[in-house]
Amino acid sequence: MRIGLLNGGGDCPGLNAVTHGVVGAAAQLGWEVVGFKEGYEGLLSPVKCKILKRSKTEGILKLGGTILGTSNRGRFSSKVGEGGVRKIPSELMDEAIANLREQGVQALVCAGGDGTLTTALQFMEEGFPVVGVPKTIDNDLGATAMTFGFDSATQVVVDALDRLQTTAESHKRVMVLEVMGRHAGWIALYGGIGGGASAILIPEIPFHYDKVADILLEREARGFASSLVVVAEGASPLGEEKVYEETGGGGEDRLGGVGERVAKKLGELTGKETRSTTLGHLQRGGSPTSFDRVLATRFGVKAVNLIEQKRFGRMVSYQQYHVGSVLIEKAVKKLNLVDPEGEIVRAAKSVGISFGDEA
Numbered sequence: 001m002r003i004g005l006l007n008g009g010g011d012c013p014g015l016n017a018v019t020h021g022v023v024g025a026a027a028q029l030g031w032e033v034v035g036f037k038e039g040y041e042g043l044l045s046p047v048k049c050k051i052l053k054r055s056k057t058e059g060i061l062k063l064g065g066t067i068l069g070t071s072n073r074g075r076f077s078s079k080v081g082e083g084g085v086r087k088i089p090s091e092l093m094d095e096a097i098a099n100l101r102e103q104g105v106q107a108l109v110c111a112g113g114d115g116t117l118t119t120a121l122q123f124m125e126e127g128f129p130v131v132g133v134p135k136t137i138d139n140d141l142g143a144t145a146m147t148f149g150f151d152s153a154t155q156v157v158v159d160a161l162d163r164l165q166t167t168a169e170s171h172k173r174v175m176v177l178e179v180m181g182r183h184a185g186w187i188a189l190y191g192g193i194g195g196g197a198s199a200i201l202i203p204e205i206p207f208h209y210d211k212v213a214d215i216l217l218e219r220e221a222r223g224f225a226s227s228l229v230v231v232a233e234g235a236s237p238l239g240e241e242k243v244y245e246e247t248g249g250g251g252e253d254r255l256g257g258v259g260e261r262v263a264k265k266l267g268e269l270t271g272k273e274t275r276s277t278t279l280g281h282l283q284r285g286g287s288p289t290s291f292d293r294v295l296a297t298r299f300g301v302k303a304v305n306l307i308e309q310k311r312f313g314r315m316v317s318y319q320q321y322h323v324g325s326v327l328i329e330k331a332v333k334k335l336n337l338v339d340p341e342g343e344i345v346r347a348a349k350s351v352g353i354s355f356g357d358e359a
Ligand code: F6P
Pocket: 010, 072, 113, 136, 137, 138, 180, 181, 182, 233, 254, 255, 284
C-alpha cells in the first residue's frame, strides 16, 4: 500500500508532527508514504514528491513550519476573496489524479484548513479517496473541538502580551495588539484571556469605540494607568467594514490594519498614549506547544487508521479528549465561530474584560 500526504493553506505549528504520525503509523502497517510538496501544486506535472522514510521523519515533530512546503494561493485555492468558494477546473483535477495514480498512490491525506479540505472533497467527488486532517491556527473549522496549531499561536499571543504589559506599565500606556484569526476571534479570545487583556475585540461581536474607551478610563480611575487591548484582524466597529491589507490576490483576501485604527481612535477618546503592535506571522512560526505536538501526532495516526478502515471522505476530529472522525462535508459546511453568548465570552466578561459591546 502506498499513500500520499500533502499540506495545504498557511503553514502552522504541528504540521511536521502530523507527518511524523502518518509516517510512523504507516510504517507499522508496512505501507509507504509519498509526501507531495507545496500543497496540491506538487501533484501537477512535473510532480514534486519524495518518499517519506521513518528514519528521516523521526526528529521532525518538534519542528515548526512544514518539511513538505505548502501553498495558500494559486490554482488549487477553493477559497477566494472574502470567503467565497470556487470549483477547481476539471483539467487540473484530472492531471493531479492521473499523477497520483502514476505514483501508485491509493489514498491521499490532506492536512489543511477549510480551503484545503474543500478541495479534498472535490478529489473524493472525482473518484480519488482522501482523508482530511484539520489544521489551522485560526481554529475556525467546524466539527472539531480544536485544530492543531491554535494552541501554539495562542501561546505566542500570551507571550507577546506579557512583554507588552511591562512596557505599558512603565509608560502608563494603552497597548493594542492585532492578532490573526481571519473571520474568527478564537486567537484573540484565548490569547486575550490568557494574557490579561482588558478588552478583546473579535469579529463575532461588533464593537463601539466609546465602550472600549470607557473600560480604559474606568481602569485608570481605579489606579491602573496601563491597559492591554487585543483586536482580532477581522474585528470591526458596529456598522463598519473589516479592514483589508490586500484583496484579489488569488486566494482569500488578506485582512490587516485594524489594530492601528483602534489605537488611534482610543488615543483620541481617552487622551492616553496608545501604541499598536501587529503580531503577524510570529503566530504561525516556531515549534508547536506540547499540546499541539501530541494532538497533531494523534491526528496523523488517526488519518492512517481511517485509510486502513477504508473510511474515505472523512476528516479526523477532536471531540471531548477523543480523536474520532466526521465527514469532511460537515467540517467545511460552516465556519466555527466564537459564540458571543457562550460560556467563554461570559467567563471573560465576568472577570471584567470588555468586548466593546453594549452588554
Ligand atoms: O489562516 C491562517 C492565517 O494565518 C490567518 O490567520 C491570516 O489571516 C492568514 O492566514 C494570513 O495569510 P498569509 O500568510 O497569506 O499572509
